[in-house]
Amino acid sequence: MTVLVTFWLIVLARITDVTLDTIRTVAIIQGRRVFAAVLGSFEAVVYICAVAKVLLNMNHPVYALAYGLGFASGTFLGITIEQRLAFGRQLVSLVTRKGVELAKVLRAAGYRLAEVRGHGGDGDLTILYVETQRRQARKLIREAVAVDGNCFCIVNDVRAAGFTKRPNAPASPQFPAGHTAGL
Helix, strand or coil: CHHHHHHHHHHHHHHHHHHHHHHHHHHHHCCCCCHHHHHHHHHHHHHHHHHHHHHHCCCHHHHHHHHHHHHHHHHHHHHHHHHHHCCCCCEEEEECCCHHHHHHHHHCCCCCEEEEEEECCHHHHHHEEEEEHHHHHHHHHHHHHHHHHCCEEEEEECCCEEEEEECCCCCCCCCCCEEECCC
16 A cells, blocks of 8 residues: 555655646757746755655665656646746737738737738738737737738747847947847
8 A cells, every 4th residue: 555655655756747847948959037937946945855755775776666657747747737827928920912911800800910011932921920928829810811811930938139229339230329129
């Protein structure tokens, strides 16, 4: 009975620490340092407890199986939770032949966007760049496809946007003195 209880405790510990690790990794990529550090401290404590239990009880190889099962389950759960939380912003690029119509609909829905006119191999087109909350990107794409079923969508994660002030920066034709594109 003790082996069975320990097996499930190891599975739960690994699910917990790998889930936290997955969310922490995304937080690191997005530049959320404090959030990532807090998650990392909890993750480390749980991980040490799980590893110690397995290594100190090598006479029960079933604990290694529990470790692996918890790792796989934690990876799946971590990705699922992270997708539901959907932290961050995304830049949705919409390539369309109905640029004027689509831009009008998206602006009316409250989206800020930039339009770029272009010419493809088979005619004129418009690229609309729309920055939005990550959790709103799917809704935006649904709205775009409702206007233009042939719209081509590209989604990129955005870490920083806008302009940042830099003291004593020389003026350039693209930016006024003291400003540079922020990345």
